[in-house]
Amino acid sequence: MGRVDGKVALVTGAARGQGRSHALRLASEGAAVVAVDVCRPIGGLPYETSTPDDLKETARLVEAAGGRIVTREADVRDYDALVDAVAAGEEAFGAVDVGVMNAGIFAMTPALEITDDGWRTMLEVNLMGAWHGAKAVASRLVAAGRPGSLIFTSSTTGLQAAGLTAHYGASKHGVIGLARTLAIELGPASIRCNVIAPTGVNTTMIMHDTLYRAFNPDMENPTFEDARPLLMQHHMLPIAHIEPQDVSQAVLWLASDESRFVTAAVIPVDGGFTQV
Numbered sequence: 001m002g003r004v005d006g007k008v009a010l011v012t013g014a015a016r017g018q019g020r021s022h023a024l025r026l027a028s029e030g031a032a033v034v035a036v037d038v039c040r041p042i043g044g045l046p047y048e049t050s051t052p053d054d055l056k057e058t059a060r061l062v063e064a065a066g067g068r069i070v071t072r073e074a075d076v077r078d079y080d081a082l083v084d085a086v087a088a089g090e091e092a093f094g095a096v097d098v099g100v101m102n103a104g105i106f107a108m109t110p111a112l113e114i115t116d117d118g119w120r121t122m123l124e125v126n127l128m129g130a131w132h133g134a135k136a137v138a139s140r141l142v143a144a145g146r147p148g149s150l151i152f153t154s155s156t157t158g159l160q161a162a163g164l165t166a167h168y169g170a171s172k173h174g175v176i177g178l179a180r181t182l183a184i185e186l187g188p189a190s191i192r193c194n195v196i197a198p199t200g201v202n203t204t205m206i207m208h209d210t211l212y213r214a215f216n217p218d219m220e221n222p223t224f225e226d227a228r229p230l231l232m233q234h235h236m237l238p239i240a241h242i243e244p245q246d247v248s249q250a251v252l253w254l255a256s257d258e259s260r261f262v263t264a265a266v267i268p269v270d271g272g273f274t275q276v
Helices: 017-028 052-064 079-093 116-144 166-189 209-215 224-233 244-255
Strands: 008-012 032-037 068-073 098-101 148-153 191-198 266-269
Touching: 008 017, 008 079, 008 116, 017 032, 017 052, 017 068, 017 098, 017 244, 032 052, 032 079, 052 068, 068 079, 079 116, 098 116, 098 244, 116 148, 116 166, 116 191, 148 166, 148 244, 166 191, 191 244, 209 224, 244 266
Parallel strands: 008 032, 008 098, 032 068, 098 148, 148 191, 191 266
Antiparallel strands: none
16 A cells, blocks of 8 residues: 555646656655646746656656656646646546645846846746646535645745845745645645745756856856855755755655644755754
8 A cells, every 4th residue: 555545646847856756756655646847938047947858758757667647738827727637637537636736936036136027927837826736626625525635835935035036935935825824724624735845956946057156156157066065054954955855755745644634834844944
């Protein structure tokens, strides 16, 4: 018996990085997965977003490990697209009872240089996207009278402020507020709502020149090794970042019945970052 046997999980941002890791970990413990990602460029970011081939690779890895998965190319800013993805999961596997609202974007920009378009895109993907995923899953659960688990990805920046991230920080603080409010409203329906707040994770989203330069503004072409000492100073444990699998372990626990009485919690997976 796997820890989430019989469950069906929607995972947004599943084409690579944390989302792919979550899909693989849940599938390895018996869940069927509905994997969603935008799979096209989003303007104004310092890194490339996912591609259709990335999402196909997630599906290949899940199936190679013996898991079950359906995929959909969908933008979390489009609520109807997420409703369709949930419907596809129901058709393939039965009721979707876990929502993992992982999709998100990141950029570092001085507050007074953030454009309205940049602000809007950040909030719409990170916060509205989380709302859309949660609503698409929860509305079906409430209609069917089924319990469920909604899991939101925030950030250490959702718990404490960091420079150059006014739009990102606002979105991630908002995710925590959203999850806690939904926990109150959906609790009577036995739907749990929890948040994971990771420190920096070793993915394309943060491992790029913009981040390294923020920690080494006087260097022409800083590398991760140049940024490592400063990143380590922000953690109690001797680490500069964590791996996607470290976050996936928390996702698995929150998706499973092992956490059946946990709701409205914000769980830092941060090496002590928020306590330094």
